Amino acid sequence: MRRISFDKSACPIARSLDAVGDWWSLLIVRDALAGVRRFGDFQKSLGLAKNILTQRLKRLVALGIMETVPASDGSAYREYALTPKGEGLLTVIVALRQWGEEMCFARGESHPPLLEAKTGRPVARLQVTSHDGRPLRVADLLLGRLSCDQPPAGEAGDFP
Template identity: 50%
Template sequence: MLEDTSSSGDECPVARTLEAIGDRWSLMIIRDAFDDIRRFSEFQKSLGVAKNILAARLKTLVEVGVFEVRPASDGSAYKEYVLTERGREIFPVVVSMRQWGERHLFGPEETRSVLLDNSSGQPLMPMDVRSAGGDKLGPFDCHRSRRVADES
């Protein structure tokens, strides 16, 4: 489970999310899982991360429900780390980070990977935040409010 120093008592969803998945290696593991990497050795090879760090991050990601561990799909003795529905819901976060990086961290002539829609072969539309009515919102069009969980 997460360490006692976690922000589990924090009312801020951003703080809790960062506690669960917010470090570099966790996000890179999740990114690789979206590219259908499933085995420990494949993550290690792709990321070049130390085995002890990878093991710790995968353990935490399983504990918070991002991955589940299954027997290897090829019948071998290996285990696979498979994204859960909760894990798949992180996809828009990763895409948003990718798009921000494309806009702000690469020069116009710099080579970079591009995420393409499988059906059209085209790059994805830029992500944005929308109101319940469909209007595009910026950071100063929103505010935080405290919401108490329903008792039902």
Template identity: 55%
Template sequence: MLDENNAQCPVARALEVLGDRWALMILRDAFDGLRRFSEFQKNLGLAKNILATRLKLLVESGLLEMQPASDGSAYKEYVLTGKGRSVFPVVVSLRQWGEKFLFEAGEVRSELVEAASGHGLETLQVRGQDGRVLNAEDCLRRVVRHG
């Protein structure tokens, strides 16, 4: 639950849903095409009770939805919603930051590439309405009413 100081902050609200490591790792795997509980569990090595809790939160938050298995079996699958797919740039920016700062020369790591061409991705940047690249000192927060 957010305190009064953070209730108006979109970052604080986003972290209520996405601030857990496992939530982002589940979404990363969903972007990679994983859909079933057993696939997430095997890939993440996460205890079943923790995975079930995180998946429930992601479903309740509207980032994933449960659907009947695409192969017609009795299983259920977790599928990204539009809201969930919109987290993709967040995951890419975390990936790019990690690639730049958290690996030593010669270390093995995964790389995200464009499926059609196999080329690497351009580094994400914050841009103004006119297309200029903006840094933190170029921006300020203001309070607005939603809607």
């Protein structure tokens, strides 16, 4: 299966999606943020076929989002750890989670809460703010071009 590559796009959203836009990659990052490090633990958590998981992990490593490190238990195994670039996706994952809590669950439908580890209290809702901290809405922003530009013909890449 082939898809268009947006790695040269002028749109930051398109470039971001080119890197981590498939759901498996974001779910791998979600699990890594929660402390999962071993291939078998990712597979168990996600129920993902080994070949697909292998492809996604290789791509995340190639993009510098994850790295392989010696196993924390001193064994000969290698583990996957988020790099600072990967940890930078925390805000994206929290924003998706909070949007999903609000928009994808019926009233009264339960889901595990997102809590601060130190206090056990719920995490505040993310919001877009101005340089001086004022909350901003869509009408307050100059978003520029909302549709992503298409790459020049012949720059399609393999599906990651």
